[in-house]
Amino acid sequence: MFLKRFCRCVALGKKWIKEHVRDTYYKSAKKEGYRSRAAYKLIQIQKKFKILRPGVSVLDLCCAPGSWLQVIRRFVGPSGFIVGVDIEKMPKLKDIIFIQADIFSEDIIEKVVNISGKKNFDVVLSDCSPKLSGIKDLDNFRQISLAERSLEIAHALLDTHGVFVSKLFQGAEFKKYTQRVKETFQKVFFYKPPASRQQSPEIYVIAKRLRMTYTSS
Numbered sequence: 001m002f003l004k005r006f007c008r009c010v011a012l013g014k015k016w017i018k019e020h021v022r023d024t025y026y027k028s029a030k031k032e033g034y035r036s037r038a039a040y041k042l043i044q045i046q047k048k049f050k051i052l053r054p055g056v057s058v059l060d061l062c063c064a065p066g067s068w069l070q071v072i073r074r075f076v077g078p079s080g081f082i083v084g085v086d087i088e089k090m091p092k093l094k095d096i097i098f099i100q101a102d103i104f105s106e107d108i109i110e111k112v113v114n115i116s117g118k119k120n121f122d123v124v125l126s127d128c129s130p131k132l133s134g135i136k137d138l139d140n141f142r143q144i145s146l147a148e149r150s151l152e153i154a155h156a157l158l159d160t161h162g163v164f165v166s167k168l169f170q171g172a173e174f175k176k177y178t179q180r181v182k183e184t185f186q187k188v189f190f191y192k193p194p195a196s197r198q199q200s201p202e203i204y205v206i207a208k209r210l211r212m213t214y215t216s217s
């Protein structure tokens with residue numbers, strides 16, 4: 001019984017590695033020096049929604065290993081201001097402020113303001129994912145909780161004319177969350193970039209211009 005399960009796991013692992021290596025975005029990321037294939041999701045969001053401009057300030061929540069940060073620098077140029085936050089350690093990127101912290105920590109907003117010296121950002125991005133358990137409902141719930149926290153942080157630190165982009169897993173809490181985004185932003189779009197795997201429940205919300213002060217419920 002144990003041996004059968006073990007062999008199945010090894011076979012599934014091999015299949016995942018094969019698919020991963022064959023993946024075009026994975027290959028392109030290696031070739032172009034991006035830290036992960038996730039870079040192409042942001043490039044595709046940028047192409048469609050033009051969220052980044054030269055010189056803007058960007059807060060990237062859940063930024064490790066850092067491929068979105070690399071893409072952000074490409075579009076905001078040397079005069080852009082970039083801050084990244086992640087619970088995991090991350091190898092340094094030149095001229096980017098990295099804060100290793102849990103976004104659920106009570107003092108996260110204070111920490112970002114104190115370390116970066118900035119109270120308002122033009123763009124807040126969130127590509128947060130929990131460590132996946134394989135239990136669909138639990139994973140969806142954990143991911144939406146990260147997206148909720150990102151929204152709270154965006155409401156506190158985003159400029160009124162700013163842009164908020166967040167990854168979302170489409171599950172039970174999805175509708176309630178999107179309702180809240182629509183209540184607090186004037187323009188809201190949903191987009192699944194081609195680089196996002198078809199079998200993944202993820203989609204991105206792109207929200208522009210804050211409507212009113214956030215009240216959590």
Ligand SMILES: C[S@@+](CC[C@H](N)C(=O)[O-])C[C@H]1O[C@@H](n2cnc3c(N)ncnc32)[C@H](O)[C@@H]1O
Nearest residue numbers: 038062064065066067068086087102103127129
């Ligand atoms: C899909 S990865 C982000 C990839 C990133 N956008 C990139 O391009 O390199 C999701 C990240 O969420 C981070 N994360 C999960 N829970 C977190 C939390 N509570 N606080 C901060 N970061 C968290 C993970 O450590 C992981 O690095």
